[in-house]
Amino acid sequence: MKFRTRAIHLGFDPDPQTGAVVPPIHLATTFAQPAAGEWREFDYSRSGNPTRKAFENAIAALESGVGGLAFASGMAAIHCVTQLLQAGDHIVTGQDIYGGTFRLFHKIINRAGISVTMVPTNDLDAVEKAFQPNTRLLWLESPGNPLLTITDIVACAEIAHRHGVLVGVDSTFATPALTRPLELGADIVMHSATKYLGGHSDVLGGVLVVRDPELYQRLYFIQNATGAVMGPWESYLCHRGLRTLELRIREQCRSAMAIAQFLAGHPAVRRVYYPGLPDHPGHEIAARQMSGYFGAMVSFEVHGDIGTARKVVNSTRLFHLAVSLGAVESLIEQPALMSHASYDPEARRAHGISDTLIRLSIGLEDPEDLIADLQQALAQVA
Ligand SMILES: C=C(NCc1c(COP(=O)(O)O)cnc(C)c1O)C(=O)O
Numbered sequence: 001m002k003f004r005t006r007a008i009h010l011g012f013d014p015d016p017q018t019g020a021v022v023p024p025i026h027l028a029t030t031f032a033q034p035a036a037g038e039w040r041e042f043d044y045s046r047s048g049n050p051t052r053k054a055f056e057n058a059i060a061a062l063e064s065g066v067g068g069l070a071f072a073s074g075m076a077a078i079h080c081v082t083q084l085l086q087a088g089d090h091i092v093t094g095q096d097i098y099g100g101t102f103r104l105f106h107k108i109i110n111r112a113g114i115s116v117t118m119v120p121t122n123d124l125d126a127v128e129k130a131f132q133p134n135t136r137l138l139w140l141e142s143p144g145n146p147l148l149t150i151t152d153i154v155a156c157a158e159i160a161h162r163h164g165v166l167v168g169v170d171s172t173f174a175t176p177a178l179t180r181p182l183e184l185g186a187d188i189v190m191h192s193a194t195k196y197l198g199g200h201s202d203v204l205g206g207v208l209v210v211r212d213p214e215l216y217q218r219l220y221f222i223q224n225a226t227g228a229v230m231g232p233w234e235s236y237l238c239h240r241g242l243r244t245l246e247l248r249i250r251e252q253c254r255s256a257m258a259i260a261q262f263l264a265g266h267p268a269v270r271r272v273y274y275p276g277l278p279d280h281p282g283h284e285i286a287a288r289q290m291s292g293y294f295g296a297m298v299s300f301e302v303h304g305d306i307g308t309a310r311k312v313v314n315s316t317r318l319f320h321l322a323v324s325l326g327a328v329e330s331l332i333e334q335p336a337l338m339s340h341a342s343y344d345p346e347a348r349r350a351h352g353i354s355d356t357l358i359r360l361s362i363g364l365e366d367p368e369d370l371i372a373d374l375q376q377a378l379a380q381v382a
Pocket residue numbers: 073074075076098100101141145170172173191192193194204205206323324325339
Protein backbone atom coordinates (compact mmCIF):
# COMPACT_ATOMS: atom_id res chain seq x y z
CA MET A 1 0.00 0.00 0.00
CA LYS A 2 1.02 3.63 -0.59
CA PHE A 3 2.49 5.81 2.14
CA ARG A 4 -0.69 7.92 2.55
CA THR A 5 -2.91 4.86 3.04
CA ARG A 6 -0.53 3.19 5.50
CA ALA A 7 -0.15 6.43 7.45
CA ILE A 8 -3.92 6.57 7.95
CA HIS A 9 -4.34 2.97 9.09
CA LEU A 10 -1.11 1.95 10.87
CA GLY A 11 -1.93 1.40 14.56
CA PHE A 12 -5.57 2.44 14.08
CA ASP A 13 -7.28 -0.98 13.84
CA PRO A 14 -10.76 -0.84 15.42
CA ASP A 15 -10.71 -2.02 19.06
CA PRO A 16 -11.88 -5.68 19.14
CA GLN A 17 -14.13 -5.04 22.15
CA THR A 18 -15.49 -1.55 21.56
CA GLY A 19 -14.95 -1.05 17.84
CA ALA A 20 -13.34 2.32 18.54
CA VAL A 21 -11.52 3.39 15.36
CA VAL A 22 -8.87 5.48 17.13
CA PRO A 23 -6.39 4.11 19.70
CA PRO A 24 -7.04 4.73 23.41
CA ILE A 25 -4.76 7.05 25.39
CA HIS A 26 -3.23 4.99 28.21
CA LEU A 27 -2.38 7.37 31.05
CA ALA A 28 -1.41 4.52 33.40
CA THR A 29 2.15 4.84 34.67
CA THR A 30 2.22 1.26 35.93
CA PHE A 31 0.59 -2.05 34.98
CA ALA A 32 -0.50 -4.86 37.34
CA GLN A 33 1.33 -8.14 36.75
CA PRO A 34 -0.11 -11.71 37.01
CA ALA A 35 2.46 -12.90 39.58
CA ALA A 36 5.82 -11.87 41.05
CA GLY A 37 8.45 -12.31 38.38
CA GLU A 38 5.85 -12.85 35.66
CA TRP A 39 5.57 -9.85 33.30
CA ARG A 40 3.00 -8.57 30.82
CA GLU A 41 4.16 -6.62 27.74
CA PHE A 42 3.93 -3.37 29.75
CA ASP A 43 5.09 -2.88 33.33
CA TYR A 44 6.01 0.80 33.78
CA SER A 45 5.37 3.67 31.34
CA ARG A 46 8.97 4.89 31.16
CA SER A 47 9.90 1.42 29.89
CA GLY A 48 6.90 1.11 27.57
CA ASN A 49 3.41 2.51 27.17
CA PRO A 50 0.69 1.16 24.81
CA THR A 51 -0.10 4.58 23.29
CA ARG A 52 3.58 5.43 22.79
CA LYS A 53 4.24 1.94 21.39
CA ALA A 54 1.45 2.36 18.82
CA PHE A 55 3.03 5.61 17.60
CA GLU A 56 6.58 4.14 17.70
CA ASN A 57 5.44 1.18 15.61
CA ALA A 58 3.67 3.43 13.12
CA ILE A 59 6.60 5.81 12.54
CA ALA A 60 9.01 2.85 12.37
CA ALA A 61 6.92 1.24 9.63
CA LEU A 62 6.61 4.52 7.70
CA GLU A 63 10.41 5.03 7.91
CA SER A 64 11.07 1.42 6.76
CA GLY A 65 12.73 0.62 10.10
CA VAL A 66 12.59 -2.31 12.52
CA GLY A 67 11.86 -0.20 15.60
CA GLY A 68 11.02 3.30 16.71
CA LEU A 69 11.60 5.23 19.93
CA ALA A 70 9.63 8.33 20.92
CA PHE A 71 11.07 11.04 23.17
CA ALA A 72 9.92 14.15 25.00
CA SER A 73 11.62 16.37 22.40
CA GLY A 74 13.80 16.25 19.33
CA MET A 75 16.82 17.22 21.39
CA ALA A 76 16.14 14.31 23.73
CA ALA A 77 16.22 12.00 20.71
CA ILE A 78 19.53 13.42 19.48
CA HIS A 79 21.00 13.26 22.97
CA CYS A 80 20.07 9.57 23.15
CA VAL A 81 22.09 8.94 19.98
CA THR A 82 25.13 10.71 21.42
CA GLN A 83 25.02 8.37 24.42
CA LEU A 84 26.07 5.54 22.10
CA LEU A 85 29.49 7.24 22.15
CA GLN A 86 32.08 7.50 24.91
CA ALA A 87 34.99 9.72 25.91
CA GLY A 88 37.56 9.95 23.14
CA ASP A 89 35.05 9.38 20.35
CA HIS A 90 34.50 11.86 17.51
CA ILE A 91 31.45 13.07 15.58
CA VAL A 92 31.43 14.56 12.08
CA THR A 93 28.41 16.75 11.42
CA GLY A 94 27.18 19.37 9.00
CA GLN A 95 27.67 23.11 9.18
CA ASP A 96 23.99 23.74 8.37
CA ILE A 97 22.37 22.28 11.48
CA TYR A 98 19.84 23.43 14.07
CA GLY A 99 21.21 25.78 16.73
CA GLY A 100 20.12 23.44 19.54
CA THR A 101 22.08 20.60 17.97
CA PHE A 102 25.13 22.86 17.69
CA ARG A 103 24.72 23.67 21.39
CA LEU A 104 24.34 20.00 22.41
CA PHE A 105 27.44 18.99 20.43
CA HIS A 106 29.65 21.91 21.46
CA LYS A 107 28.52 22.75 24.99
CA ILE A 108 27.17 19.53 26.51
CA ILE A 109 28.63 16.31 25.08
CA ASN A 110 32.05 17.91 24.64
CA ARG A 111 32.22 17.84 28.48
CA ALA A 112 32.13 14.03 28.25
CA GLY A 113 35.22 14.07 26.04
CA ILE A 114 33.39 13.65 22.74
CA SER A 115 34.79 15.90 20.00
CA VAL A 116 32.95 17.30 16.99
CA THR A 117 34.02 18.47 13.53
CA MET A 118 31.58 20.49 11.42
CA VAL A 119 31.97 20.24 7.65
CA PRO A 120 29.92 21.21 4.58
CA THR A 121 28.26 17.79 4.16
CA ASN A 122 27.32 18.63 0.57
CA ASP A 123 31.07 18.35 -0.14
CA LEU A 124 31.79 14.62 -0.06
CA ASP A 125 35.57 15.12 -0.06
CA ALA A 126 35.27 17.34 3.01
CA VAL A 127 33.16 14.68 4.72
CA GLU A 128 35.69 11.90 4.07
CA LYS A 129 38.68 14.09 4.99
CA ALA A 130 37.04 14.89 8.34
CA PHE A 131 36.96 11.25 9.44
CA GLN A 132 39.49 10.31 12.11
CA PRO A 133 40.35 6.87 13.55
CA ASN A 134 38.07 7.73 16.52
CA THR A 135 35.10 8.92 14.42
CA ARG A 136 32.01 6.94 15.44
CA LEU A 137 29.08 9.00 14.08
CA LEU A 138 28.27 11.06 10.99
CA TRP A 139 25.27 13.29 11.84
CA LEU A 140 23.44 14.82 8.88
CA GLU A 141 20.55 17.22 8.41
CA SER A 142 18.98 17.31 4.94
CA PRO A 143 17.57 19.81 4.16
CA GLY A 144 19.73 21.67 6.68
CA ASN A 145 18.42 24.25 9.14
CA PRO A 146 18.33 27.16 8.23
CA LEU A 147 20.15 27.32 4.87
CA LEU A 148 18.40 24.26 3.39
CA THR A 149 21.67 22.61 2.38
CA ILE A 150 21.00 19.30 0.61
CA THR A 151 23.24 16.36 1.49
CA ASP A 152 23.49 13.20 -0.63
CA ILE A 153 22.53 10.61 1.97
CA VAL A 154 23.37 7.60 -0.21
CA ALA A 155 26.86 8.90 -0.95
CA CYS A 156 27.55 9.90 2.65
CA ALA A 157 26.37 6.53 3.95
CA GLU A 158 28.69 4.70 1.55
CA ILE A 159 31.67 6.82 2.67
CA ALA A 160 30.85 6.50 6.37
CA HIS A 161 30.34 2.73 6.25
CA ARG A 162 33.70 2.32 4.49
CA HIS A 163 35.17 3.89 7.66
CA GLY A 164 32.98 1.88 10.06
CA VAL A 165 31.06 5.02 11.05
CA LEU A 166 27.35 5.11 12.01
CA VAL A 167 25.14 7.47 9.97
CA GLY A 168 22.34 9.41 11.67
CA VAL A 169 20.03 11.69 9.69
CA ASP A 170 17.93 14.43 11.24
CA SER A 171 15.12 14.33 8.65
CA THR A 172 12.86 16.85 10.37
CA PHE A 173 12.71 19.17 7.35
CA ALA A 174 12.06 16.36 4.86
CA THR A 175 9.58 14.08 6.69
CA PRO A 176 9.14 10.39 5.82
CA ALA A 177 6.55 11.37 3.24
CA LEU A 178 9.35 12.79 1.06
CA THR A 179 12.58 11.09 2.23
CA ARG A 180 13.25 7.81 4.05
CA PRO A 181 16.96 7.88 5.02
CA LEU A 182 17.03 4.23 6.17
CA GLU A 183 16.16 3.23 2.60
CA LEU A 184 19.16 5.31 1.46
CA GLY A 185 21.68 3.59 3.73
CA ALA A 186 21.45 5.58 6.96
CA ASP A 187 21.52 3.67 10.24
CA ILE A 188 19.38 6.08 12.29
CA VAL A 189 16.69 8.57 11.29
CA MET A 190 15.57 11.23 13.73
CA HIS A 191 12.73 13.75 13.76
CA SER A 192 11.71 16.61 15.92
CA ALA A 193 8.10 15.36 16.05
CA THR A 194 7.28 18.85 17.29
CA LYS A 195 7.38 19.88 13.65
CA TYR A 196 5.71 18.14 10.70
CA LEU A 197 4.80 14.89 12.45
CA GLY A 198 2.60 16.71 14.99
CA GLY A 199 1.94 19.39 12.39
CA HIS A 200 -0.12 21.79 14.52
CA SER A 201 2.30 23.48 16.94
CA ASP A 202 0.61 21.67 19.85
CA VAL A 203 2.98 18.85 20.75
CA LEU A 204 6.67 18.62 21.66
CA GLY A 205 8.38 15.36 20.80
CA GLY A 206 11.23 13.49 19.16
CA VAL A 207 11.66 10.22 17.31
CA LEU A 208 14.41 7.76 16.41
CA VAL A 209 13.95 4.90 13.94
CA VAL A 210 16.63 2.32 13.10
CA ARG A 211 16.92 -0.63 10.73
CA ASP A 212 19.21 -2.85 12.85
CA PRO A 213 17.61 -4.78 15.77
CA GLU A 214 20.81 -4.71 17.85
CA LEU A 215 21.15 -0.94 17.45
CA TYR A 216 17.47 -0.60 18.42
CA GLN A 217 18.11 -2.54 21.64
CA ARG A 218 21.15 -0.32 22.46
CA LEU A 219 19.11 2.86 21.95
CA TYR A 220 16.10 1.46 23.83
CA PHE A 221 18.38 0.65 26.79
CA ILE A 222 19.66 4.26 26.80
CA GLN A 223 16.13 5.69 26.43
CA ASN A 224 14.82 3.62 29.34
CA ALA A 225 17.87 4.30 31.51
CA THR A 226 17.86 8.08 30.92
CA GLY A 227 14.07 8.45 30.79
CA ALA A 228 13.31 11.24 28.31
CA VAL A 229 10.30 9.40 26.90
CA MET A 230 7.28 10.83 25.08
CA GLY A 231 4.06 10.94 27.12
CA PRO A 232 0.83 9.16 26.10
CA TRP A 233 -1.05 12.32 25.13
CA GLU A 234 1.84 13.54 22.99
CA SER A 235 2.13 10.06 21.48
CA TYR A 236 -1.52 10.15 20.52
CA LEU A 237 -1.19 13.60 18.93
CA CYS A 238 1.92 12.60 16.94
CA HIS A 239 0.28 9.35 15.85
CA ARG A 240 -2.76 11.33 14.71
CA GLY A 241 -0.51 13.79 12.88
CA LEU A 242 0.92 10.99 10.74
CA ARG A 243 -2.52 10.44 9.19
CA THR A 244 -2.47 13.79 7.32
CA LEU A 245 1.31 14.20 6.98
CA GLU A 246 1.64 13.52 3.27
CA LEU A 247 -1.33 15.68 2.31
CA ARG A 248 -0.04 18.55 4.46
CA ILE A 249 3.60 18.46 3.36
CA ARG A 250 2.79 18.16 -0.34
CA GLU A 251 0.45 21.17 -0.25
CA GLN A 252 2.96 23.12 1.85
CA CYS A 253 5.70 22.28 -0.67
CA ARG A 254 3.60 23.64 -3.53
CA SER A 255 3.10 26.91 -1.64
CA ALA A 256 6.80 27.08 -0.74
CA MET A 257 7.79 26.82 -4.40
CA ALA A 258 5.47 29.70 -5.32
CA ILE A 259 6.77 31.82 -2.44
CA ALA A 260 10.42 31.08 -3.30
CA GLN A 261 9.79 32.16 -6.87
CA PHE A 262 8.09 35.36 -5.67
CA LEU A 263 11.01 36.19 -3.38
CA ALA A 264 13.59 35.41 -6.08
CA GLY A 265 12.11 38.23 -8.18
CA HIS A 266 11.76 40.79 -5.40
CA PRO A 267 14.13 43.83 -5.41
CA ALA A 268 14.51 43.86 -1.61
CA VAL A 269 15.70 40.23 -1.58
CA ARG A 270 19.42 39.53 -2.01
CA ARG A 271 19.32 35.72 -2.10
CA VAL A 272 16.80 32.91 -1.74
CA TYR A 273 17.68 29.48 -0.31
CA TYR A 274 15.19 26.94 -1.64
CA PRO A 275 16.16 23.52 -3.08
CA GLY A 276 13.29 23.77 -5.56
CA LEU A 277 14.95 26.68 -7.39
CA PRO A 278 17.17 25.41 -10.23
CA ASP A 279 20.10 27.56 -9.03
CA HIS A 280 20.16 25.83 -5.62
CA PRO A 281 23.37 23.73 -5.50
CA GLY A 282 21.44 20.72 -4.19
CA HIS A 283 18.52 20.96 -6.63
CA GLU A 284 19.24 17.72 -8.53
CA ILE A 285 19.97 15.68 -5.39
CA ALA A 286 16.85 17.07 -3.70
CA ALA A 287 14.66 16.22 -6.70
CA ARG A 288 15.88 12.62 -6.42
CA GLN A 289 16.02 12.36 -2.63
CA MET A 290 12.74 14.15 -1.79
CA SER A 291 10.31 12.38 -4.16
CA GLY A 292 10.07 15.34 -6.52
CA TYR A 293 9.25 17.84 -3.79
CA PHE A 294 11.62 20.32 -2.11
CA GLY A 295 10.26 20.94 1.35
CA ALA A 296 8.13 23.65 2.94
CA MET A 297 10.91 25.79 4.40
CA VAL A 298 12.17 28.88 2.55
CA SER A 299 15.06 31.05 3.71
CA PHE A 300 16.15 34.33 2.17
CA GLU A 301 18.42 37.30 2.79
CA VAL A 302 17.32 40.89 2.37
CA HIS A 303 19.55 43.77 1.30
CA GLY A 304 20.54 45.95 4.25
CA ASP A 305 21.53 44.95 7.76
CA ILE A 306 20.26 43.13 10.84
CA GLY A 307 17.80 45.95 11.44
CA THR A 308 16.37 45.63 7.93
CA ALA A 309 15.64 41.94 8.40
CA ARG A 310 14.24 42.64 11.85
CA LYS A 311 11.86 45.22 10.37
CA VAL A 312 10.59 42.64 7.85
CA VAL A 313 9.99 39.86 10.36
CA ASN A 314 8.27 42.32 12.72
CA SER A 315 5.94 43.49 9.94
CA THR A 316 4.12 40.34 8.80
CA ARG A 317 0.47 40.00 9.79
CA LEU A 318 -0.33 36.44 8.70
CA PHE A 319 3.08 34.83 9.36
CA HIS A 320 3.50 34.55 13.14
CA LEU A 321 6.91 35.74 14.39
CA ALA A 322 8.03 32.55 16.15
CA VAL A 323 10.67 29.81 16.16
CA SER A 324 9.75 26.24 15.27
CA LEU A 325 8.24 25.07 11.99
CA GLY A 326 6.20 22.45 10.18
CA ALA A 327 2.75 23.47 11.31
CA VAL A 328 -0.44 24.42 9.51
CA GLU A 329 0.12 28.08 10.45
CA SER A 330 2.99 29.87 8.70
CA LEU A 331 5.88 31.16 10.79
CA ILE A 332 8.66 33.68 10.17
CA GLU A 333 11.88 34.17 12.16
CA GLN A 334 15.36 35.68 12.04
CA PRO A 335 17.87 32.88 12.83
CA ALA A 336 20.67 35.23 13.94
CA LEU A 337 18.43 36.55 16.74
CA MET A 338 16.15 33.56 17.31
CA SER A 339 16.52 29.89 16.27
CA HIS A 340 20.28 30.00 15.85
CA ALA A 341 21.14 32.50 18.58
CA SER A 342 22.79 29.62 20.47
CA TYR A 343 25.54 29.58 17.85
CA ASP A 344 28.60 31.62 18.83
CA PRO A 345 28.45 34.72 16.59
CA GLU A 346 31.70 33.81 14.83
CA ALA A 347 30.50 30.24 14.24
CA ARG A 348 27.18 31.59 12.94
CA ARG A 349 28.92 33.80 10.41
CA ALA A 350 31.44 31.05 9.52
CA HIS A 351 28.50 28.76 8.70
CA GLY A 352 26.81 31.32 6.47
CA ILE A 353 24.00 32.37 8.82
CA SER A 354 23.98 36.09 8.09
CA ASP A 355 22.34 38.80 10.15
CA THR A 356 19.92 39.49 7.29
CA LEU A 357 18.73 35.87 6.96
CA ILE A 358 15.00 35.28 7.33
CA ARG A 359 13.47 31.80 7.59
CA LEU A 360 9.91 30.92 6.64
CA SER A 361 7.90 27.86 7.61
CA ILE A 362 5.15 27.67 5.01
CA GLY A 363 1.83 26.48 6.39
CA LEU A 364 -1.50 25.67 4.79
CA GLU A 365 -2.88 29.16 4.34
CA ASP A 366 -3.70 30.10 0.73
CA PRO A 367 -0.32 30.95 -0.89
CA GLU A 368 -1.76 34.10 -2.42
CA ASP A 369 -2.49 35.42 1.08
CA LEU A 370 0.99 34.47 2.24
CA ILE A 371 2.61 36.23 -0.73
CA ALA A 372 0.48 39.34 -0.12
CA ASP A 373 1.64 39.35 3.51
CA LEU A 374 5.30 39.11 2.49
CA GLN A 375 4.77 41.80 -0.15
CA GLN A 376 3.48 44.29 2.43
CA ALA A 377 6.21 43.37 4.94
CA LEU A 378 8.95 43.81 2.32
CA ALA A 379 7.40 47.12 1.28
CA GLN A 380 8.32 48.42 4.76
CA VAL A 381 12.01 48.24 3.79
CA ALA A 382 11.76 49.01 0.07
C1 LIG B 1 12.81 24.85 17.16
C2 LIG B 1 13.49 24.68 16.04
N1 LIG B 1 14.03 23.53 15.66
C3 LIG B 1 13.98 22.33 16.42
C4 LIG B 1 14.78 21.21 15.79
C5 LIG B 1 15.28 20.17 16.58
C6 LIG B 1 14.98 20.10 18.08
O1 LIG B 1 13.67 19.62 18.26
P1 LIG B 1 12.85 19.97 19.61
O2 LIG B 1 11.57 19.15 19.46
O3 LIG B 1 12.60 21.46 19.56
O4 LIG B 1 13.72 19.56 20.77
C7 LIG B 1 16.04 19.17 16.00
N2 LIG B 1 16.31 19.17 14.67
C8 LIG B 1 15.84 20.17 13.87
C9 LIG B 1 16.17 20.15 12.41
C10 LIG B 1 15.06 21.21 14.41
O5 LIG B 1 14.61 22.19 13.59
C11 LIG B 1 13.70 25.79 15.06
O6 LIG B 1 14.53 25.60 14.12
O7 LIG B 1 13.03 26.85 15.19
